[in-house]
Amino acid sequence: MEILFEKSKKGKRAFKFPSIPEFDIKKYIPDGYIRKNSPELPEVSETEIARHFNALAESNYHVDRGFYPLGSCTMKYNPKLNEELSRNAGFTNIHPLQPEQTVQGALRLMKELELLLSEIAGMDAVSLQPAAGANGELAGMLIVRKYHTEKGNPRKVVLVPDSAHGTNPASVTLAGYVAKTVKSNEKGLISVEDLKKNLNEEVAAFMVTNPNTLGLFESEICEITDLVHETGGLVYLDGANLNALLGIIKPGEMGFDIVHFNLHKTFSTPHGGGGPGSGPVGVKGELEKYLPVPRIVENNGEYRLSYDFPHSIGKMHTFYGNFLVMVKAYAYILVMGKDGLRKVAEDAILNANYLRKKIGDMFENPYKDNPCMHEFVVSGENLKRKYGVRTLDIAKRLLDYGFHAPTVYFPLIVPEALMIEPTETESKETLDAFVETLKKIVEEAEKNPDLLHNAPHNTPVRRLDETRANRTPVLRWKKNMTR
Numbered sequence: 408m409e410i411l412f413e414k415s416k417k418g419k420r421a422f423k424f425p426s427i428p429e430f431d432i433k434k435y436i437p438d439g440y441i442r443k444n445s446p447e448l449p450e451v452s453e454t455e456i457a458r459h460f461n462a463l464a465e466s467n468y469h470v471d472r473g474f475y476p477l478g479s480c481t482m483k484y485n486p487k488l489n490e491e492l493s494r495n496a497g498f499t500n501i502h503p504l505q506p507e508q509t510v511q512g513a514l515r516l517m518k519e520l521e522l523l524l525s526e527i528a529g530m531d532a533v534s535l536q537p538a539a540g541a542n543g544e545l546a547g548m549l550i551v552r553k554y555h556t557e558k559g560n561p562r563k564v565v566l567v568p569d570s571a572h573g574t575n576p577a578s579v580t581l582a583g584y585v586a587k588t589v590k591s592n593e594k595g596l597i598s599v600e601d602l603k604k605n606l607n608e609e610v611a612a613f614m615v616t617n618p619n620t621l622g623l624f625e626s627e628i629c630e631i632t633d634l635v636h637e638t639g640g641l642v643y644l645d646g647a648n649l650n651a652l653l654g655i656i657k658p659g660e661m662g663f664d665i666v667h668f669n670l671h672k673t674f675s676t677p678h679g680g681g682g683p684g685s686g687p688v689g690v691k692g693e694l695e696k697y698l699p700v701p702r703i704v705e706n707n708g709e710y711r712l713s714y715d716f717p718h719s720i721g722k723m724h725t726f727y728g729n730f731l732v733m734v735k736a737y738a739y740i741l742v743m744g745k746d747g748l749r750k751v752a753e754d755a756i757l758n759a760n761y762l763r764k765k766i767g768d769m770f771e772n773p774y775k776d777n778p779c780m781h782e783f784v785v786s787g788e789n790l791k792r793k794y795g796v797r798t799l800d801i802a803k804r805l806l807d808y809g810f811h812a813p814t815v816y817f818p819l820i821v822p823e824a825l826m827i828e829p830t831e832t833e834s835k836e837t838l839d840a841f842v843e844t845l846k847k848i849v850e851e852a853e854k855n856p857d858l859l860h861n862a863p864h865n866t867p868v869r870r871l872d873e874t875r876a877n878r879t880p881v882l883r884w885k886k887n888m889t890r
């Protein structure tokens with residue numbers, strides 16, 4: 408596809424301004440800021456602009472276009488009602504520095520969202536400030552550090568299972584701790600034995616994802632949290648998979664002390680296009696005093712932002728976090744209600760198990776003896792061995808058939824991993840169509856492996872060198888540039 412600069416023809420215009428009276432720009436703008444030459448902009452008609460950007464939008468893949476089973480990311484459908492409500496001028500036209508008495512509605516919404524999230528997770532208090540899951544993790548780890556420091560020893564180590572999301576050890580390191588790995592057992596669950604070996608007085612916390620990134624429920628979680636508490640450590644829940652637990656069990660009941668939420672995953676607000684996220688962090692009991700400031704406090708129906716929390720870890724984000732994401736999550740929770748949220752989890756689990764069974768023996772499934780939660784992981788080792796076709800080839804071929812690929816090569820403990828999360832918003836028809844397509848691709852792998860090695864064939868761009876695209880991105884257009 409051509410870029411807009413390549414469509415440019417000298418003298419073409421989209422819109423002509425009426426002539427305005429001469430005025431001396433030097434009177435308004437200091438000399439150093441005035442351009443000497445006109446900028447080199449594309450010259451195109453309005454029709455061309457409209458078509459160009461529409462074509463770009465159509466080249467994009469998104470949840471409103473098709474199935475998006477990207478494991479761990481929870482790419483569920485985002486109800487348009489939430490967008491509509493978040494666009495309310497009363498929310499979009501306010502400024503974070505406005506006097507509190509003029510933004511009572513916004514503060515009330517935030518406070519109520521905090522209370523709803525506390526209730527859902529079985530926590531005592533929540534801060535909405537962190538901007539995403541990873542930012543919530545860091546807030547959590549800083550709370551862990553503050554808690555132990557005030558007890559006299561910050562301790563040194565935070566334990567993380569070998570199936571953990573990469574942000575976990577990263578957050579641990581940023582908070583000044585050493586991340587140490589706890590092994591999974593052959594069932595794909597935390598090895599309690601290995602945990603016991605690693606637990607001692609230097610362990611500040613254990614960071615757990617439940618259901619874990621294999622989509623399996625950590626059935627020994629209560630024993631695990633007890634063990635960590637016995638040595639004075641805290642237990643942190645990476646709550647990215649909370650959509651599997653909603654209304655069924657609360658993290659607080661499993662012994663977790665701190666949890667982060669991904670509003671942009673569990674609570675159905677758009678993400679994946681680099682848009683804003685929101686990763687509130689919830690805590691139990693005595694940890695409340697460490698939450699980021701400002702906190703929203705209510706007194707006789709009046710809401711205030713208070714910095715009067717001397718033990719707080721401080722700020723995690725400018726102002727109060729990504730407010731409009733909070734509005735969408737708040738709307739979603741209220742529309743779903745208690746029963747609706749439980750149904751979300753039940754349907755997410757049902758869809759994942761249906762797909763897991765249907766996919767059956769096409770791939771290797773190291774954990775097939777146990778039912779999964781909202782997602783599952785299979786391995787493409789069999790296809791690699793038999794036909795020399797790798798998981799990456801399968802993922803790329805899926806694009807040709809109009810599906811987004813699942814997450815691949817994660818979690819790291821499964822070779823040639825495909826991590827599939829259908830979410831609760833997909834129909835049986837869609838899941839069946841996905842299974843049929845996978846079958847077709849496995850047949851192709853046998854008959855014509857090169858077709859897969861060179862896939863995708865009919866997407867706007869072919870197979871990209873993803874390493875180079877990340878390490879040396881070319882973001883500036885140059886004349887006669889070759890791409």
Ligand SMILES: *Cc1c(COP(=O)(O)O)cnc(C)c1O
Pocket residue numbers: 479480539540541542572574575616620645647648669684686
């Ligand atoms: C998405 C995810 C994260 C990170 O959350 P972000 O909002 O992307 O920062 C952490 N852990 C797990 C298991 C996740 O799926």
